Amino acid sequence: MKAGPRFVTTDLRPLELALQSEVRAFLAEELPRGSYRPGLGFMAEADKAFSRKLGARGWLGMALPKAYGGGERSAVERFIVTEELLAWGAPVGHHWVADRQSGSTIAAFGSEAQKQRFLPGICSGELGFSIGMSEPGAGSDLAGLRTTARKVEGGWRLDGTKVWTTGAHRTDWMITLCRSSEESDRRQGMTQFLVDMSSSGLKVNPIPFLDGTADFNEVVLDDVFVPDELVLGEVGRGWSQNTAELAFERGGPDRYLSTYVVVEQWLRETADLDDEALRLLGRLTACWWGLRQLSLASARTIDEGRSPVVEAALVKELGTRFEQDVLEALQHLVDVEPSPQSTSLFERLLCEAILTAPSNTIRGGTVEVLRSVVAKALL
Numbered sequence: 399m400k401a402g403p404r405f406v407t408t409d410l411r412p413l414e415l416a417l418q419s420e421v422r423a424f425l426a427e428e429l430p431r432g433s434y435r436p437g438l439g440f441m442a443e444a445d446k447a448f449s450r451k452l453g454a455r456g457w458l459g460m461a462l463p464k465a466y467g468g469g470e471r472s473a474v475e476r477f478i479v480t481e482e483l484l485a486w487g488a489p490v491g492h493h494w495v496a497d498r499q500s501g502s503t504i505a506a507f508g509s510e511a512q513k514q515r516f517l518p519g520i521c522s523g524e525l526g527f528s529i530g531m532s533e534p535g536a537g538s539d540l541a542g543l544r545t546t547a548r549k550v551e552g553g554w555r556l557d558g559t560k561v562w563t564t565g566a567h568r569t570d571w572m573i574t575l576c577r578s579s580e581e582s583d584r585r586q587g588m589t590q591f592l593v594d595m596s597s598s599g600l601k602v603n604p605i606p607f608l609d610g611t612a613d614f615n616e617v618v619l620d621d622v623f624v625p626d627e628l629v630l631g632e633v634g635r636g637w638s639q640n641t642a643e644l645a646f647e648r649g650g651p652d653r654y655l656s657t658y659v660v661v662e663q664w665l666r667e668t669a670d671l672d673d674e675a676l677r678l679l680g681r682l683t684a685c686w687w688g689l690r691q692l693s694l695a696s697a698r699t700i701d702e703g704r705s706p707v708v709e710a711a712l713v714k715e716l717g718t719r720f721e722q723d724v725l726e727a728l729q730h731l732v733d734v735e736p737s738p739q740s741t742s743l744f745e746r747l748l749c750e751a752i753l754t755a756p757s758n759t760i761r762g763g764t765v766e767v768l769r770s771v772v773a774k775a776l777l
């Protein structure tokens with residue numbers, strides 16, 4: 399019998415609580431309420447200057463080695479910082495992917511030269527990364543990807559199309575999963591590459607999103623040259639490296655906090671809470687607390703040296719469905735027709751969240767696929 403998901407209850411320790419207070423004080427000082435437009439969790443705006451300030455505080459690349467600008471701090475400490483940023487609706491868009499997963503992937507699989515080249519820029523908030531996994535026809539079935547990498551003198555030539563690539567129009571690099579050889583097992587023969595977004599032959603085409611924004615894109619790779627020194631990890635081992643990356647992508651507080659600011663703003667704008675509202679608030683708080691405990695337990699698991707792939711899948715499945723339950727319950731309670739033009743910030747955020755929250759059950763793995771990951775681990 400395989401080991402199923404395992405969550406061990408854990409609390410924040412005194413030094414961790416001190417860090418939490420420090421982040422709260424920083425946010426109150428840097429981003430006082432009313433001075434910015436709160437964003438919906440990790441979908442918040444990209445603000446490089448803000449990311450640099452976090453970098454200067456040592457709050458990016460926190461778990462990465464000090465030798466490359468990191469803090470050698472724990473996954474739990476990173477959890478604490480990101481939880482506060484997300485609950486505040488802070489503009490985390492610029493550094494989000496780099497800090498959440500690209501840095502750790504490079505630290506785990508990159509060459510010494512790659513670590514020296516990329517990690518300091520990730521830790522300082524300078525470099526932004528995109529995730530180049532999905533393709534037309536290869537989303538859930540990622541092993542079906544068709545972007546090819548062909549070996550040539552001194553490097554590789556990449557051809558294909560990536561799709562739904564968040565932030566590709568503004569990021570510097572994309573960790574790109576390609577098929578580098580045909581094997582009978584489709585999970586073999588894949589390789590990850592560090593692709594410079596300004597490469598010749600690379601074109602980013604924006605895809606308009608339901609809410610009017612264009613933060614995700616199609617990325618066309620037409621004979622893009624990538625030198626040998628930018629192969630990430632081992633040639634042919636891209637699938638397993640990519641799977642490890644998903645543990646970082648799926649289990650964090652970003653998976654249940656994107657609608658938190660909507661509820662908080664509702665409370666700010668509501669003078670009196672009746673019994674029904676109080677009951678709802680109690681229910682939501684209990685659910686948030688439960689999800690938080692699961693996510694926090696995943697972070698502790700990483701600190702114990704394990705890769706909680708299954709636990710992370712469970713957190714994402716539960717968390718992203720809960721984000722939508724929150725909105726449905728609120729809409730039922732407040733009975734307003736949310737409009738992006740409303741003078742109420744709560745109503746504008748509610749409107750935005752209704753349009754975007756469903757996408758969170760798709761990106762990073764759909765709920766059906768995550769259930770399969772968990773079910774297979776239980777069998």
Ligand SMILES: Cc1cc2nc3c(=O)[nH]c(=O)nc-3n(C[C@H](O)[C@H](O)[C@H](O)COP(=O)(O)OP(=O)(O)OC[C@H]3O[C@@H](n4cnc5c(N)ncnc54)[C@H](O)[C@@H]3O)c2cc1C
Nearest residue numbers: 529530531532537538562563564757760761762763764766
């Ligand atoms: C807002 C947003 C941002 C994104 N950002 C990125 C990004 O930055 N980089 C990136 O690489 N990708 C990104 N994605 C892509 C995302 O990872 C894929 O959309 C996702 O993996 C699903 O793939 P798909 O869209 O091809 O749908 P499909 O895989 O075609 O799935 C269609 C439906 O079939 C179901 N299904 C598929 N296979 C199974 C199965 N085996 N069992 C049961 N049900 C199944 C799915 O659950 C889904 O309901 C983003 C997506 C969104 C919506």
